[in-house]
Amino acid sequence: MLAVSGEPPDGPGWAFEWKWDGVRATVAVADGGVVAHSRNRRVITESYPELHALTELTRHTVLLDGEIVALDERGRPDFDRLQSRMHVHRPTARLLREIPVAYYVFDLLAVDDRDLCPEPYDRRRQRLLEFGLSAPPVVRTPDNYVDVSGADLLRVAAEHGLEGIVAKRRTSTYSPGTRSRSWVKTALRLTQEVVLGGWVPGEGRRAGTLGALLLGAYDDTGTLHYVGHVGTGFSDTALDEMRERLAPLHRPSSPFGTPVPRDRARRAHWVEPDLVGEVEHRQWTADRRLRHPSWRGLRPDRTSHEARLPPT
Known part of the structure; x- marks a missing residue:
């Protein structure tokens, strides 16, 4: 939901x-094991072995909804830190030590053979609190x-x-x-999910690497609109990783259904619109472009058609 x-x-x-800045995940706990799914139904259990702590908190079969977060030194969700875990299928012991994650449970969808989805929010919340799913810092049921x-x-x-x-x-x-x-x-703060439709090479200090990503979002008819470009918010490591991810997606023509400015299009390397990212921005312009976007990271938990233009 x-x-x-x-x-x-x-x-x-x-x-x-509270709105947690992390990755949404439903987690099933049964028979001493867990299975976690992302919002786009990918199995992500091995990426987050911390979720196995749930097996110590209940002997029931339960289906939970919540958010996987990585915390900063002040105990606040930090999306940048989480990026280091989001793309790792089997994290090393060192990565688990350096960037642990927590699961914040906010809904209870099923208990044993009973489906709780038809029940009202207050009742589901009451049942969730009765389970006492809390083992800080790994599992919490926030207020x-x-x-x-x-x-x-x-x-x-x-x-x-x-x-x-x-x-x-x-x-x-x-x-x-x-x-x-x-x-x-x-x-x-304003954030927007975007589809990556291409990139342009860098200049100056970034010569020989990626300069900016060309961004899109879908309208209600399924047309991919060009909504701008982003060239800030990347570390050198992120730039190298992005080039590696984009290389196998190369295509000969623009995937956008609307025009791309000539100065961008003539230098563009087009890619299949499969990768979804997230940017922070100031506002939308009148011609439906992102104003001053800054890159936040890839969203492997999203499908491309979830990156939608805001309503007019």
């Missing part, structure tokens, strides 16, 4: 949770908040460097695969 973007709703019928102002809570999130908040209608059922208005997310 996915949230729509919007301002925090008013009224007594809402519960609020939720009722009878509070979403606007006030958003200010608290800003003060503590969190990504934002999510409001959930307390009577709402859980609708798998649905982007529902019963869940409303409010982010403190």
Whole structure:
């Protein structure tokens, strides 16, 4: 179940949770083992062996929904740190020590043979708390908040460097695969998922490597719109890794269904629009381009058609 973007709703019928800057994952715990899936249904269990801690916390068969996060030195989710784990299928012991992850559980979808998705949010939350799924720092069931102002809570999130908040209608059922208005997310910074459609070589200090990525997003008709380019936010290591990932995706022509500016198109190396990334930006321009985007990282947990243009 996915949230729509919007301002925090008013009224007594809402519960609020913090918006965690990580990777969404459903985790099944059964018979002493775990199986984790990303949002695009990839099995990611081996990438995050920390999830096996859940087997020590319950003897029931459960299906959980939550967020995998990597924390900074102040205990806040850090997406940049998580990037070092997101693309590693079998992390080494050293990587596990240097960049551990935690699983923040926020929903309980099934217990033993009982499907809880048709039950209201408040009931699912009550059942989740009864399980006591907490083994800090590896597993946590974060607090939720009722009878509070979403606007006030958003200010608290800003003060503590969190990504934002999510409001959930307390009577709402859980609708798998649905982007529902019963869940409303409010982010403190603007981010956008983008499809990589090409790249241009660097100049000066970046000569011989990648200079900028050419970005796209899909509209409701399935057309891939060119939405701009990004050349900031990369480490030297990230640039090298990106070239390696893009090389086998080469294609002879533009994948975009809208024009790319001539100065970019004439130097472009086009690629199949398979990779999804995320950028932070200031705003959308009137011609539907990203203003001052900065690269945040690849999103292997997303499919390309999830990178959508915002509604006009």
